[in-house]
Amino acid sequence: MKLTKIFGATEALFILIFIISGCKPDGYIDIQHLWREPVIEPDYSGVTIPVNIAPLNFIIKEDGVSFTIKARSSNSSDLKIKSKDGVVSFPVKSWKKLLKENQGQRIEIDILSEDNYGKVIEYDPVYMHVANEPIDPYLCYRLLYPGYESWKEMKIVQRSLENFHESSLFENQLLDDNCVNCHTFKQNDPGRFLLHVRGSKWGTYFVDDNEITRRTLRTEEMSANAVYPSWHPGGRYVVFSSNEVVQAFHMISGKKNEVYDQSSMLVIYDCNRNEISNIEETDTVKYMETFPCWSPCGNYLYYCRAKQIKKGFDYRNIKYDLVRKSFDQNLKVFGNAEIVFNAIEINRSVSFPRISPDGKYLVLTLHDYGTFSIWHKEADLYLLNLENGEIDLMDLNSAETESYHSWSSNGRWLVFSSKRGDGLTARPYFAYFGSPENIGKPFVLPQETPEFYKRFDKTFNIPEFVTGKIKIGPRDFARSSRKKSIKAVWSGSEK
């Protein structure tokens, strides 16, 4: 009788265990649920991602000797990965399938960690939202040390956003180790762009349909080099700011570099006629003008403007407003300057205006003073509604510098430089832009090895979207550098 009871109880216990284990994921018995998400690096939790993005590999920063990761959704079969060290690398094919099947939906990533004693911890799932709109397939950026004056290795690379392939576009060791900067595309076009090379291979290298032309834009009439460019959407004109740049080094902790202009003006280059001229300012007040940006329709030129500094100036008082001028494309005539955003009024300064492809929004960097926001910790991105003039701090900012930014060709994605990782090196972050009220949580450019950013000591500079693969490479630039530079002709002032 007793024995029967014992057997009956044991049987019941086994049945109970069987039922419970059957309910628990992966047959684990001793599971503790932590009512929080696991810490993962990079932070991809709650991000909105494009359907064509490379796998968002990450590291689980939780204790454990074994991890089980399951990416699941309502529309597809589960993608299950085991990891011993917490490094999660999704197989590219399965990842692509997962995203494709969940376009416009969200993916749930369940993570379990197991310790040496078989104790399993289950966390709240991590979600990723898959947007309907794809991102441009390539990102182009410059890699260099985020230092002061010196450089050694410097290169511009193109990185496929759909996988992890990165290839060089420009390697400075092939051009006498000279500095290269300001790669600028005509509306994300991989076949039409320019970049500046300084030093012995001096010139602005224009790329047009895989042909490179080396040009000297600076003429005797210009007091400084052509620096920050903006392509007119028509492709014929490029407006540059010509800046006399000064660099100084702070001696207090918390600040490193200060880069500011002693003077600057806007010039317009006619690619067809190889002519350059200044854009005349009709105002009686003398200004410094920089960071030009064409509106997508080509009828307005936006730029940043500050009063010309005088002897004994305080660099902390150099503040830029956002202004614009109308442009008659047929007559090549500019209208008068009008203030679009009066930053001086709120004791701040504007840099890098960038207009969305639909012409409705403008993203700018706002900081305390000056013009070189990348060294300003307080620099943040703001969204200006060009239709109603409203300006708002964007949710994507951090306590560190957010600075250089650009739009994808479909206007649904923003890429921007952020130093939120360590305060020194800038990394490209992407954010979905549905509307001013619908901006996705940003995510850092995914890397095959998720620990990459911990170890990589160079900075990602000027991230720019490109709609396809750039066909030329470093040797093409090296060959062009051996050709004679074509000197631009000064053609006076454009009103």
Added chain:
Amino acid sequence: MNSRSKHLPKMKKKRSIDILLDKILQAMKMAEKLPVRISLILILTTSIAYFYFYGEGLFFFQENKSLFIFSNEYIQKYLMKPGGLLEYSGNFLTQYYYSDLYGSLINIACLILVFLVFLKTDRRLLAGSFSILLILVPPFLLFFIQISYIHSIHNSLGYILLALYFYFSVVTTGRRSRFLCLALFPVFFYLTGSFALVYPLIYIVYSIVYKKGINRYLEPVFMIVTTGVTFIIFKEILFFQPADQLLRYPLPFIEVLRIPVLYNILFLYMILFPVFTHVSGLIKLKAKYTGFINLTTFISIFAITVIQLSKNYDHDLANLFKIGKSVFKQDWNSIIRQHETSPSINSNGQYYYNLALSEKGQLCNRLFYGRQDFGSKSLILPRDYAHLDRAIYYYYSIGLISEAHRLAYESMVKNGYRPENIKMLIKTELINGNYKIASGYINILKKTSHYKKWADKYEKFLNNPELIKADPELGEKIRSIPDTDFFIMSGDIDNIDMILKANPDNKKAFEYKIAWLLFKKDTKTVLNEVRKMKAMGYMNIPRHIEEAILLYMYFNHELPDLGDLIVSMDTELRFSRYITTYLNNSENNQILEREMKKIGEKTFWYYYQFK
């Protein structure tokens, strides 16, 4: 007697000849072993004596030129260019150079390897015999290359691999194998970089001298074509390296396209080696002369080596390296002691002495106790590329932490990771409270073999400002950094003024300013500064400042305001003696200088008068 028995005496005779021949051959082999042994002893004794007893600073300098990191990123950098792996291997070996014994052994091992490879090659070319002179020249040339401070061990490896590749080409028999050996040239080029480009020349000379028939021309042509095609493929397809980089890397270049002479001599020797062996094979010497020639060879090489070493040994450079080593260890007392007993005549050596005085708070007390030939130039070094690594310490010492950080960063960008620039970046980032960045640099050092412990120590400071403040070194620097911001300027004294304006209690900056004024012999301004000293916490006036005050008073006959501080009786007495000696000997300049030196060489007065 059958035919067999008829042949027996003949066979016996033949066998005895064989035995005799064997004995002769054995004797010859024994005789051959002796010069080899003597050569090895010669190489060992010379190199051990030099490296172990004189090479101390040499290894220290070379170890500090690079930082070997056990990481994928580190090796990837070297995989991207032909010759990179050679430098990587060299850096791997150099990381342990903090031990002089280890450094000596590695360098000696390279010399012995070169000797053995040349011995083998020579034997092969001379069909069993060898010329001791021919095989002793390369290790001794390499020895002279290795004792230069610009040398890196990867270059020795380059020579060894070059000699080895040639040896394998010589021993490879069979046409197909030989062509296969030559066809491996691209791999050899990738491994050794510019060293490989010497190989075709060696092989062409070898073919012309030793080959016969069509191969004499065919193999050189094959070699030339292989080299050309490899070079083009490397330049145009595989690597983003410009032609001059492919031609020169990883050889040391002092200036653009200038390889140090000894490197070229060794290359030339290797190229002509087949000719030398061929010529030596043609010279038939009687056995009795061989021993004499070998003996003469040993004596000559040994004598030349000793003479050259004693002639070229740069005592001051060695002294500077020794001081540098103490700077890295922050052994300030040792630097002061060394400079005061065995003064450096190098401006960098004197700069380090002044730095050590500053770190010990003795700059204005002992400045003239050590030799000072460069005035203010040995007080603050220029911030150009040549002085970058050394100039950092001054800024760190006076509390211009941001400038020390900037220079350390510039050094890292220009020179790559070096133990000292990474250590300085860690310290300055910790002082400035940038823990995330500091953590990145600490992780770099944690992946090294020698600096891991140092990194572990500094890792404890991360996110712990209280611990940083409590640290004697970091805490002191935190207290001396400027409270208000300014931009660093090109004028050194302007920067000191700015930091004193921002942080008037910064004694180190103050004493640097005074030292600068003393070097400029500007006693009036020194006097003006004395008034501030009491408020800065000085209880006594440092010795050299007292000397400047008395000198000013002597010339200007006025009693200056010393801001509640007084000149010590001892200094007044010394000055009185100095003046008396001066007045007693002022008529004869030679005697005057001698006597003044005796009485006051270590004073500002003597510097003022005679420097």
